Amino acid sequence: MKRTLITPARNTWCPGCGNFAILHTLRDVLLEREREGHSLEQTVLVSGIGCHAKIADYLDINSFYAIHGRTIPVATGIKLAHPDLSVICCAGDGDCYAEGLDHLVFAAKRNIDLTMIVHDNRVYGLTTGQYTPTSPLNFKGRSTPGGTHEKPLNPLALMLASGATMVSRAYTRQLDHLRGVLAEGMAHRGFAFIDVLQICASFFDMTGYYNEHTYLLSGNDPSDFWEAWKIAREWDYSTDAPIALGTLYRSSGEPVYDDAYHSPPQSQTERDAAVRALIDRKAGRLPPGVKDA
Amino acid sequence: MKRTLITPARNTWCPGCGNFAILHTLRDVLLEREREGHSLEQTVLVSGIGCHAKIADYLDINSFYAIHGRTIPVATGIKLAHPDLSVICCAGDGDCYAEGLDHLVFAAKRNIDLTMIVHDNRVYGLTTGQYTPTSPLNFKGRSTPGGTHEKPLNPLALMLASGATMVSRAYTRQLDHLRGVLAEGMAHRGFAFIDVLQICASFFDMTGYYNEHTYLLSGNDPSDFWEAWKIAREWDYSTDAPIALGTLYRSSGEPVYDDAYHSPPQSQTERDAAVRALIDRKAGRLPPGVKDA
Amino acid sequence: MKDFSVLIGGKAGEGINRAGFIIGRILARMGYRIAMYYDYPSLIRGGHNFAIIRAIPDTAVAAHHTTVDCILALDQNTVLLHGARKTRDTVVIANSDAVKDETIGVPIQTIAREEGGLPIMANAGLIGAFCGAFGISWDHAAGVLREEMPRDVEINLAIARRGFDAVPRNATLPAGKSLEMPLFTGNEAIGLGLLQAGLDAYVAYPMTPSSGILHYLAETAPETGLKVVHPESEIAVMLMAQGFAYAGSRTAVGTSGGGFCLMTEGLSMAGMSEVPVVVVLSQRPGPSTGVPTYSAQGDLGFVLSAGQGEFPRFVCAPGTVEQAFEWSGRALNLSWKYQVPSFVLVDKALSEGIYSFDDANAGRIRKEPLPAPDPARPYRRYADAPDGISALLTVPFPGSVIKVNSYAHDEDGLTTESPETIAWLTEKRMRKLPVMVREIDRPDAVVVAGNPDAATAVLAWGATSGICSEVAAMLDLRMVQPLVLSPFPQSAFSGACAGTDRIVAVEENATGQLARLAAAHGIPVDNQILRYDGRPFSIEELAGRLAEVLS
Amino acid sequence: MKDFSVLIGGKAGEGINRAGFIIGRILARMGYRIAMYYDYPSLIRGGHNFAIIRAIPDTAVAAHHTTVDCILALDQNTVLLHGARKTRDTVVIANSDAVKDETIGVPIQTIAREEGGLPIMANAGLIGAFCGAFGISWDHAAGVLREEMPRDVEINLAIARRGFDAVPRNATLPAGKSLEMPLFTGNEAIGLGLLQAGLDAYVAYPMTPSSGILHYLAETAPETGLKVVHPESEIAVMLMAQGFAYAGSRTAVGTSGGGFCLMTEGLSMAGMSEVPVVVVLSQRPGPSTGVPTYSAQGDLGFVLSAGQGEFPRFVCAPGTVEQAFEWSGRALNLSWKYQVPSFVLVDKALSEGIYSFDDANAGRIRKEPLPAPDPARPYRRYADAPDGISALLTVPFPGSVIKVNSYAHDEDGLTTESPETIAWLTEKRMRKLPVMVREIDRPDAVVVAGNPDAATAVLAWGATSGICSEVAAMLDLRMVQPLVLSPFPQSAFSGACAGTDRIVAVEENATGQLARLAAAHGIPVDNQILRYDGRPFSIEELAGRLAEVLS
Ligand SMILES: Cc1ncc(C[n+]2csc(CCOP(=O)(O)OP(=O)(O)O)c2C)c(N)n1
Ligand SMILES: Cc1ncc(C[n+]2csc(CCOP(=O)(O)OP(=O)(O)O)c2C)c(N)n1
Ligand code: SF4
Ligand code: SF4
Ligand SMILES: [Mg+2]
Numbered sequence A, B: 001m002k003r004t005l006i007t008p009a010r011n012t013w014c015p016g017c018g019n020f021a022i023l024h025t026l027r028d029v030l031l032e033r034e035r036e037g038h039s040l041e042q043t044v045l046v047s048g049i050g051c052h053a054k055i056a057d058y059l060d061i062n063s064f065y066a067i068h069g070r071t072i073p074v075a076t077g078i079k080l081a082h083p084d085l086s087v088i089c090c091a092g093d094g095d096c097y098a099e100g101l102d103h104l105v106f107a108a109k110r111n112i113d114l115t116m117i118v119h120d121n122r123v124y125g126l127t128t129g130q131y132t133p134t135s136p137l138n139f140k141g142r143s144t145p146g147g148t149h150e151k152p153l154n155p156l157a158l159m160l161a162s163g164a165t166m167v168s169r170a171y172t173r174q175l176d177h178l179r180g181v182l183a184e185g186m187a188h189r190g191f192a193f194i195d196v197l198q199i200c201a202s203f204f205d206m207t208g209y210y211n212e213h214t215y216l217l218s219g220n221d222p223s224d225f226w227e228a229w230k231i232a233r234e235w236d237y238s239t240d241a242p243i244a245l246g247t248l249y250r251s252s253g254e255p256v257y258d259d260a261y262h263s264p265p266q267s268q269t270e271r272d273a274a275v276r277a278l279i280d281r282k283a284g285r286l287p288p289g290v291k292d293a
Numbered sequence C, D: 001m002k003d004f005s006v007l008i009g010g011k012a013g014e015g016i017n018r019a020g021f022i023i024g025r026i027l028a029r030m031g032y033r034i035a036m037y038y039d040y041p042s043l044i045r046g047g048h049n050f051a052i053i054r055a056i057p058d059t060a061v062a063a064h065h066t067t068v069d070c071i072l073a074l075d076q077n078t079v080l081l082h083g084a085r086k087t088r089d090t091v092v093i094a095n096s097d098a099v100k101d102e103t104i105g106v107p108i109q110t111i112a113r114e115e116g117g118l119p120i121m122a123n124a125g126l127i128g129a130f131c132g133a134f135g136i137s138w139d140h141a142a143g144v145l146r147e148e149m150p151r152d153v154e155i156n157l158a159i160a161r162r163g164f165d166a167v168p169r170n171a172t173l174p175a176g177k178s179l180e181m182p183l184f185t186g187n188e189a190i191g192l193g194l195l196q197a198g199l200d201a202y203v204a205y206p207m208t209p210s211s212g213i214l215h216y217l218a219e220t221a222p223e224t225g226l227k228v229v230h231p232e233s234e235i236a237v238m239l240m241a242q243g244f245a246y247a248g249s250r251t252a253v254g255t256s257g258g259g260f261c262l263m264t265e266g267l268s269m270a271g272m273s274e275v276p277v278v279v280v281l282s283q284r285p286g287p288s289t290g291v292p293t294y295s296a297q298g299d300l301g302f303v304l305s306a307g308q309g310e311f312p313r314f315v316c317a318p319g320t321v322e323q324a325f326e327w328s329g330r331a332l333n334l335s336w337k338y339q340v341p342s343f344v345l346v347d348k349a350l351s352e353g354i355y356s357f358d359d360a361n362a363g364r365i366r367k368e369p370l371p372a373p374d375p376a377r378p379y380r381r382y383a384d385a386p387d388g389i390s391a392l393l394t395v396p397f398p399g400s401v402i403k404v405n406s407y408a409h410d411e412d413g414l415t416t417e418s419p420e421t422i423a424w425l426t427e428k429r430m431r432k433l434p435v436m437v438r439e440i441d442r443p444d445a446v447v448v449a450g451n452p453d454a455a456t457a458v459l460a461w462g463a464t465s466g467i468c469s470e471v472a473a474m475l476d477l478r479m480v481q482p483l484v485l486s487p488f489p490q491s492a493f494s495g496a497c498a499g500t501d502r503i504v505a506v507e508e509n510a511t512g513q514l515a516r517l518a519a520a521h522g523i524p525v526d527n528q529i530l531r532y533d534g535r536p537f538s539i540e541e542l543a544g545r546l547a548e549v550l551s
């Protein structure tokens, strides 16, 4: 029987929600990878909390439905325990640009091999429409009925400044493009960051705006950090400007954090001996090998 | 009697510690500001936890000796309560680039009017020498005796990407320059970020290295974001490179977050009336002015 | 029909909460008092939402029955899922555009479309039909609708009128004698109580079921001058609040369990630094993300001991909107008076339930002035005092340096490692406790309802005490509700329980947290009725469970 | 001289801790058992550090006396501050380069310089002088020094020898009969116990007094294959640990109170997701930053109820290095067996104290295999089970999809809002409790020492139980130490207290947290001896306090 990779859980996203696009595109990418020989058992999805995170209920693969803002540390633990796993984070913009921002910067800094998909609807969906760090200046949400007083973060610029080795943007109404970027992210060794402009049909429907302002990158050289930086700064998530979709930056020469974590666990016998040695050495019964603390 | 601005608390920094330079330079800057008419009562220092933070015990001005990583939210609360206060954060690199990094990015994003002084000794001093986010790759500390596997953060690049409107670097062995930068930071309206390369005499004494590699910026145009970005990327806090000291970036046209928080508190009578109105309106006894939630 | 219940149900996004509120207001203006339970899953569109509005003329009401007198069905699910709530007399009015085979059908979607309204305006048609069916005059209904639907009011009125006209009058609800009482959610009542007591700032990160406070206070800020901040995380919230307080602003924060976890480090800082802060914690079923939009009482033990180290704290747990209004204000004053953290511990049922607010009988708390320090002496933030309470100055203060500190410190706020100073500071903190006890251990810290002389008592806290009061009165039992949980009002509680020979605790948790607290204070509980599925008891259910236990 | 104490003092940065350890080892190799208390303020250079090493041949030792037999003074402060510890017989050996007017002066700084050593090597001279003064053979001393100072060993030996030769022999310490026992800090013993029981990964952010575990495990990782991570914050620590566990690595984390606060949200997630994790929490005086390098027992109540919602947890509180070794391992097995969080709750006194480790009599815990799921059925992560314990599989597992979830969920780990499933899941969690109680409520969960038949008992927990044992034996009292605090070992504890008519609790906190727990379990405490200045009792102090209370 062919697995559809969709669980029987009832889908409760709103009609028109961009999350459907991410769910189905990711499913397709995973199936494609399976055809290419990547076992799905070796894939793990980690989600935060928010509308986006329901994808953990819907996608029929291993998943850790974590807490608000914390996809990355969970995913990091999984990856360091088992560097052979493919680990995907599906996070929200409130989730990972507000509550959990520090983890995001550290994942980029470490260049840990994760695929980071941010469902960036630029609003807190599940808690009914407050501003997030990528909402435009003057956004009127339920916690800021008079409009926000702060400019948004530019997550692509932040990721470039933090050391991410793949930095991309996609859009839920550009399905083929989205599929390509997700596949590229999964194939990338290192921290692959993908900001997906995701339509929130209920609280911040930017379909018209995005349709008008987005364009597909072509001909850019993703190994050129300076060009990437220039593209990243084109649109500041607030002021009208062309919005590039695609991979701004990709580099493969950087050290990958999890490379240092491939050691196999000791057997009980080995461990017994190691502990024995640590004890004996403290009583001078073994030549000092490891320096004592 | 002239105030020395130094409390009677016993100073417990190590001999040769760069924190002395920050303490005395900041003291001088404050005294100078007092002479210029800025009342010291209107100045508040917020510190984190670490060697750096002891400055709250030593400097005889209003202070909030907070917890590890949390200078910024405390300072933000103080500033929003009283936008007329001058609020200074003295933070550590472990403190504000690890534990509290998200607050730092948000302070920059908001462009809140704080002076952020990071005592960047590139090591956890008070907890005896572990690596921090600005320690170089392969740093051997007590938690990483085999060396770290991750490249450092570049805090200047991060701050530029996050919206800070003043981004500077100083060095504790360049006292006059440090004094100038601190004074400039205090005079700046908006988020003034100063990464101070601070010598840790006990765990990471980079004096020789910094003496050799640092140079004073001159002739750069701090209003030129691109130039600032280029200077910020010269040195990655790991690889040998020239280390610029000075103000890379300064801009004054951006909205300042605390500008929206100048409203005076209501009197009890006004408040009584406001609550009365909110209650009555719910029973239809007042024309609906504010829309109900 | 002295005790009237109506259920309205439909999909998320169809405005059930709002429609329920409007029906409540229509009845409130007729002199009824209202309690509305609002049930919704954690999703934005679709699914099933419903509200049960219970109304009694002139009499306080807190809970709902198993059955209702009227069902207003926007969709088929409402009819399917609530069949068990029907009696022979229940009137069902359904949106005939979406619901098959019901007694009274009104094509409200068609009507809304025909009148040029948005789809969501269909519920005006259902409200109109409800009024028509229950003999509520059109003018009365239209009056409320005009106030509550000011946008596109004429279209809404036209839709409602067509609903009104489409149904036969079924019964006539008699009017009560009372003036209209305003309807508030528990969250709004908390916000109002804080405002009344002089709140200067409110800082929160959204988290169900506490977000309503943030939304309400943000929305009303232009009228109150309140500074409202929604920052990057609950950690920031808790720390910012103390920055505000240090600079002289009375400040509260609001959250639910997960967000509160992130505040515990800052809470402990408040304990050491003696910077005041009010924490509103609205409970939902845990552990962890749990069940975000349902109710629970599972965080009492956590709140009582959260934060490393030992420091006094004030915890109150209101159960009604009047209590929420009064005790939120008290919490604010107490926190500033004693320089300890204060908690307002509530639950989703109260936070998001809608209730008539008995303004005239609600305690109105105003900002209490604080004692000034001795002007003859230099100010010391942590000056020793017999009751442990140093005079509180905030920055900027002319001529004073004000230092607060999360380390153990001396009277000036300078860090100490001296054993004597550490011990002194610990004792200074702890000396507040007896004074706090004296302040709160008064009869009003523990509510007694039902039959106060009954030998069997139902023990309850938070929103559950509402239904327990009603059922206790029904069954001639005593109801005891401690409003203050820390410091424990030992004598008030003993007094309230005096003469009982049996105590049954009713709680929405799995381990009996209030029962444990009572036992620790020498009053063991004989039986426990626990519920932990996120749902409230109906009156009949609770009465049945009590009868079982007592039989 | 059967019971020998030596104090060494100097400035931070002069290697007092290390020198104390080496003196301990010299004595340990003579057959003594050792307990070393290390006292230091929170600074890196300067100030005053001291260590008191108490040594008894062949007999366990845990605490120190008010007075010492020898003072080794690197600086003047040591002499000034510890005058009260001197008896007529106390031998004071001082660094005459820095200390004036002492009985025996040795110019160790001059010596170190002359021998071409670094300034810090001066303390080798003092160690040598100590050996000389107490008749410890040079060969014996040199043997230990060679092992402990492998870098520049010849210079160190030359400095030590000159110290050795510079002092007259004062007394001859008799040798014991035992083989040298290794010396460990509590932190190291915890690390070892975790390793022994099969730890795969350790994740921590540095925080005194728990950092020693991180340092030790990182340093020994090349030999143990352990994965050690020091990430950006304690929030990351707690979440990473659960990522590790989900992917099959047995993982522990370590912190102190402030860091633990930040872990509580993740802790609650572990409660809901049933992902195992071991938390080592080493206490220091709070609230908040408090007094980082001193000891306290103020976080018990917090640990027992931390995290929103209700879930079982296992809490043990070892008081000796042997207990730390054994119970850390048990905690690891228990967490994985029951899929609940386990705590190892210790304090600075144990964490950073140095003790002889009685390897032969320490329980050696090995990794317990877990039951496999029924291979005939599709794997369900939260499959129902009579004892609430579903078989635990971790990713990757061929043919299985493994979903864990912080929301209330069904057997497959899919989110639920159904009242029945929520109640089922709550009960599943709670059903573990009686099984956990059966597992731990055995006599070894509560230690009885002193005179087990005495009618007066001293109740203690954590490191304080060491001194309480000794004082209880002195005063012919019973000593009761619950090693397990959650679930509470009710019958073991009742058994241990059977026949007492008076219980005196000794705790390092201000409110008597263990006393409260005991009372809640039906064993009220009659008297409390509380200390909250961060310092340990000396034997004489505690005996005096006890005598006072019992008089
Ligand atoms: C610690 C914590 N704080 C707050 C919440 C409440 N909360 C749940 S989802 C959410 C916002 C989600 O926004 P986003 O991450 O943008 O996801 P979206 O719903 O838009 O997909 C919040 C604040 C929580 N679950 N945990
Ligand atoms: C939540 C929390 N985690 C850990 C600590 C322990 N701690 C105290 S200071 C410090 C490191 C300080 O490093 P840094 O901020 O660089 O300051 P420095 O000492 O170098 O000035 C740590 C980890 C703490 N106090 N609180
Ligand atoms: S609220 Fe927005 S993000 Fe959430 S499900 Fe609906 S459309 Fe999607
Ligand atoms: S450890 Fe380093 S940073 Fe700390 S006081 Fe000493 S020299 Fe300064
Ligand atoms: Mg979002």
Ligand SMILES: [Mg+2]
Binding pocket: B050, B092, B093, B094, B119, B120, B121, B122, B123, B124, B125, B132
């Ligand atoms: Mg540092």
